[in-house]
Amino acid sequence: MDLRALTLLAGANSSGKSSVMQPLLLLKQTLHEDRYDPGPLKLDGPNVVFTDAGQFISQVAVGQRPRFEVSLGVGKDRGRLLYEPSAAGVTLSETGVSVGQAPEIIMRDGSVVSARETAVLLELPGLEAEGKNSIASRHGIAHEIPLVPWVSIAVVDGVLLKGSVEFPAVGWKTHLSNDLMRLIHLGGHRGNPSRRYPRSVSSSDLRPGVFHEQAAGVIAHWKQHDPASLDALQSAMRTVGLGWSIEPVDLDATAIDLRIGRTRETSRAARDLVSIADVGFGVSQSLPVLVALIDAKPGQLVYIEQPEIHLHPRAQVGVADLIVEASRRGARVVIETHSEIILTRIQYHVAKGTLPPKDVLVHWFACDPKTGDTTVTAVEPDAAGAFGDWPVDFAEVGERVDREYIEAAWKRQSGEAG
Structure with missing residues (x-):
């Protein structure tokens, strides 16, 4: 592949x-x-x-x-x-x-x-x-x-x-x-929110295990040694809607808590920091995705399963932009997704010219219901971002749902009018 x-x-x-x-x-x-x-x-x-x-x-x-x-x-x-x-x-x-x-x-x-x-x-x-x-x-x-x-x-x-x-x-x-060994892997479930995260993280690019267990340590490392990456994370959080700021707070010599700033008001910022365990579950699930995409170095492989999980449609657009930015920096990003929004946003970047068509490849998986065999179709977008004649049924499903709703609403209104 x-x-x-x-x-x-x-x-x-x-x-x-x-x-x-x-x-x-x-x-x-x-x-x-x-x-x-x-x-x-x-x-x-x-x-x-x-x-x-x-x-x-x-x-x-x-x-x-x-x-x-x-x-x-x-x-x-x-x-x-x-x-x-x-x-x-x-x-x-x-x-x-x-x-x-x-x-x-x-x-x-x-x-x-x-x-x-x-x-x-x-x-x-x-x-x-x-x-x-x-x-x-x-x-x-x-x-x-x-x-x-x-x-x-x-x-x-x-x-x-x-x-x-x-x-x-x-x-x-x-x-x-x-x-x-440098491969960054984020599965579909990224742990449960906690008030205590290990602060240790490899100083090299090696990323053993699953990345969500290391994300807090990476953030703490950025605070001490890489403020530009921490700023990039906070900017990404605002874009995606996960919060206004993030602060790793020392608990002891071995652990930290992640505090999320929910408001942009400077006067309230200090007292508005709350533990990641006290905000929505989606924050703890989506934050490692942002950290991984910012942490990825040129040539490093990043594999993220379902980055859209727990995200509002507007936030999915922001994550798609971060995915594109990571690939433009030289990381090799592999995304498993069910999100039509992410696919369409990537098409937008190709059409806009910010992402060369040759840098993008979609593998579409289809399983034969009789034999169980899987067929994989690989498609590269054209200069306009279109994938041509390919088997993706996202758009068809969306159109069918819209059509069924319109028909049902029209019948209800017609019946009431009659």
Whole structure:
């Protein structure tokens, strides 16, 4: 699936929108696990929760082997992971890596599967002499070659981590693992409002877990070190209608409370600050969305599920503008949405010229009611922001509801008049 500067996932409920991002989230929570070896994939994490591989692997016909493959590309470097279910969850049965224009190197169970691919491996620049000698001393098929840290994709495989020969980093490790660990993820439910939030936050761009648990810490960090971002947040809150200001207040050495200013009157500002737990539920759900979009750095992937939840239509317009602004700054924003307002507002920015059509891609998901198979249609807008002949039914539903209301109102008035 192609990801642009701004990618939208739209379609009916249970059509596969969230499922398409789950492989990335599985890899993310696996890479972030530093308490123990999670094996090939950490199934039960903060981003996605499974207890068995059968819960996310497609059902296949009798006689076929159930498996799934995750393929990722960063620049000219590409990697793929082939997983199969096992009693322990999943097994990484095959890894394929290609660097630049070099042929793909295929590994099974920690071994390169052909001498030709071993030769390609030996030709990689920067490989230490000890590593070359270790590999060259064993010819033929099924050489046991430790592939970490050279192939960072193998970081998710606990078996491949057990090796002695260290290969040089050639860019793949840095790009892929960092991109996944920097991924900002906001689910559809962003916790319950609280009077006590942890103040700690990573000083780097790494964002482990779900972002709503870190948003308060990011705001506190901005107050001390990045007032421009805090000002941008307060401006966004006013635009969206979440409040006039926000103030992180120290409770003790480990926790803060978030106080929301409800009025613009300076004379009342100090006494008008109330805890986020005492304002509408929508504030605690929507505030992390604003923080994530402002926090996102160039090249950083931001995945937000249903940013429109709990928002008034006018506020949805403001959030759509922030989404566009984040993508224009260089962040890669992926939005799962049911909001016609957000889609239309993005079309507006394309037509206005503030968002190039090539930077936008909408993936429309449709589920066959008979087979359960999902069809994904990718559409890029034209220069006027139009998507052409595509399967989105938002407008059709809106028109039908309006028409039914007008007809019902006309009949009622006609009956009363008669």
